[in-house]
Amino acid sequence: MARPSKARAASEESSALSSVVSDAPETAVADTAPKGTRGTKRKRNVKQQVKEESEGENDIEERPAPVKKTRQRKAAKVEEEVEPSPKKARKSKKVIEETQEAETTTVDAPPTKAKVVRKRKTKEEKEAEAMPLAARTVGxxxxxxxxxxxxxxxxxxxxxxIHIGANAFALFLKSQRKWANPPLDETHSINFHENCNKHDFDQNxxxxxxxxxxxNLAHxxxxxxxxxxDSFxxxxxxxxxxxxxxxxxxxxxxxxxxxAAAIAHLAGNLNRAHKETSKVVTLLENMAAGGNVIGSTFEDLRDVIELVEDKSRVGVCLDTCHAFAGGYDLRTPETVQKTMSDFNETVGMKYLRALHLNxxxxxxxxxxxxxxxxxxxxxxxxxxxxxxNDERVIGLPxxxxxxxxxxxxxGNLQKDAKGKDMEDKGIWAREIKLLENLVGMDVESEEFKEIEDRLQKMGAVERNRIAEQVEKKTTKVKEMEEKTKAKQTKLNFGKAVPAKKGKKAKKEEEADQSDASSLSALPSDNES
Incomplete structure (x- = not known):
């Protein structure tokens, strides 16, 4: 029998192999498939599996409708291109659903505030506000x-x-709480002169x-x-x-x-300022606080004035509240006279040029x-x-x-509609009249006593509140001083403390000192 040729044998082997592959399971094909075709097959299988899972989930839970179609198409496109594994596919699907849910959620807009319409004051209201609260006392x-x-x-x-019936006044020439200020407007200067002349205010x-x-000129x-x-x-x-x-x-x-150096520095600044100006008299105000504050004593004011070269350009503005809180009593006619005498002896009454009444x-x-x-x-x-009723204050502002x-x-502060503290400039108008009427009034009269009692009742709440604060602070300071003293005593414990000398020992010591001084007074041999 003739042997088959090599070509025929190869053909039969190939057909036999093909029949085996066709009868094998699909997984076997994947395992034995060439490297190039294996990945493509897996992708198709995974994609099919994700699609089936997605369809199954959609049957159970309805996906919320997206707000914007462009985002949905973009998400689908990304899903098709990436073709993740089943685990990643489920995670991606969850993220997409959360994103779509967030997009469909509407956020309530904050309520818009009603626009506050400020009512303009009428001409009548402006005129009413400009009307004087009290007439000025002429003469x-x-x-x-x-x-x-x-x-x-x-x-x-x-x-x-004029509005409060004043015959003198104080003001800030610029903002007192910032360094940089615009220059004085020339129009303001002209109008100020005109207003003072018109209403008989002596600017000098x-x-x-x-x-x-x-x-702080003392710094x-x-x-x-x-x-x-520069500001001064x-x-x-x-x-x-x-x-x-x-x-x-x-x-x-x-x-x-x-x-002493701070006082000298302050006086030096005053001397400089006096030389750069022509006539303004600079008034030192006495202060309430002690410690590092200059001006809390009449001696401080005296020391500054002594160092000022041009004495005609310096003076004092005496604040009654500061003086009283600083230890100068002003509660009775006798204490007022005593304080004024102390001022005259220490500073000089000629330097008193103004008062602050508080x-x-x-x-x-x-x-x-x-x-x-x-x-x-x-x-x-x-x-x-x-x-x-002191003649020394006549004519002073x-x-x-x-x-x-x-x-x-x-004693609680009252607020207006805007939440600000309510102010009543009529208080100044009434106080001006009260002080003017005190001239010549008998302090033992029923009129004076009635006013005195009424005012004291008005201020009782505030006085008590502040008095409690001061008492607490005073007690605290005393406690701290006692602790410091006790600590110092403890540190000194064990050190030798000189014994107190009795009267007899003191007399003997004085006698010895007397003898020694007598001997030293005798002429020496060289002097004779």
Missing amino acids: HKLFIGAHVSAAGGPPNAVQNA KHVVPHGSYLV TDPERTKQAY LDDLKRCEKLGIALYNFHPGNSVGGDR DSKAPFSSHRDLHANIGTGFLGLRGFHAIM MVLETPIEVRDED
């Missing part, structure tokens, strides 16, 4: 007023002074601007000195343009440094600067009666710095 020997607002420019301060005597609270730091001096000098030059001759300011603070919420010598309305504080109405916030019977 009175006392010139009493208040520290009024200069908002809109110094000329407005004149109108505000009865207008006393207040300096900035930021200025020895060069940078701080320049900043404070600017105020003096504004005074000259406005025709004002008096300028009141706080002396400053030594900031923990040497007190009662004190804080007790005597508390060193707390808390102004109260006239007669409602610890100083009391009798003290002001004595001051108003006397300025109220009392609070004008409205309070209820319990």
Whole structure:
């Protein structure tokens, strides 16, 4: 029998292999398939499986409708291109569903606030506000007023002074709480002169601007000195343009440094400022606080004035609240006379050029600067009666710095519709009339006693509140001093303490010293 050829054998082997492959399971095909075709087959199988799972899930849970079709198409396109594994496919599907759910969720917009429409004041309302709260007392020997607002420019301060029936006034020449300020408007200067002349305000005597609270001419730091001096000098030059001759300011603070050096530095700055201006008299205000604050004693004021070269350019503005809180009693005619005598002996009455009239919420010598309305504080109405009837204050500008916030019977501040503290400038108008009427009034009269009692009742809540604060602070300070003393005693424990000498020992020691001095007084051999 003839042998088959090699070609025929190969053909039969190939057909046999094909029949085996066709009869094998699909998984076997995947395992034995060539490398190039194996991945393609797996992708088709996974895709088919994901599709079936997706269809099954859609039968159970309905997918929320997407808001934007573009995002849905984009998500589907990404899903087709990536063709993840079944596990990743389920995760991707969950992310897509959460995204679509977030897109369909609507967020409630915040309610829009109703626009506040501010009602403009009518002409009648403006005229009513401009009407004086009290008529000015013409020809009175006392010139009493208040520290009024200069908002809109110094000329407005004149109108505000007239509004409360004042014959003197104080003002800020610029913002007292910032360093940089625009220059004085020339129009304001012209109008200020016109208003003062029209309403008979003597700018040389009865207008006393207040300096900035930021200025500390006693600070020895060069940078701080320049900043404070420039602001101070600017105020003096504004005074000259406005025709004002008096300028009141706080002396400053030594900031923990040497007190004598700070006072000398302050006086040096005044000398510089006096040379750069022509006529303004700078008034040192006495202060309430002690410690590093300069001006809390009459001796401080004296020491500054002694170092000022041009004595005609310096003076004092005496604040009644500051003096009382600083330890100078003003509650009775006798104590007023005593304080005035002390001022005259220490500083000199010729330097008293103005007064700030304020009662004190804080007790005597508390060193707390808390102004109260006239007669409602610890100083009391009798003290002001004595001051108003003192001939030494006649002709001086006397300025109220009392609070004008409205309070209820319990002492609580009242708020307006905007939530701001309510103010009543009528308080100043009434206090001016009260002080003017004290001249010649008998303190033992029923009229005076009725006013005194009423004012004391008005201020009782505030006095008690502040008195409690002061008492707590005083107690705390004493406790700290006792602890410090006890600690020092403990540190000194065990050290040798010199024994106290009795009377006999002291006499013997004095006798020995006397003998020694007698011997030393005898001439020596060389001197003879």
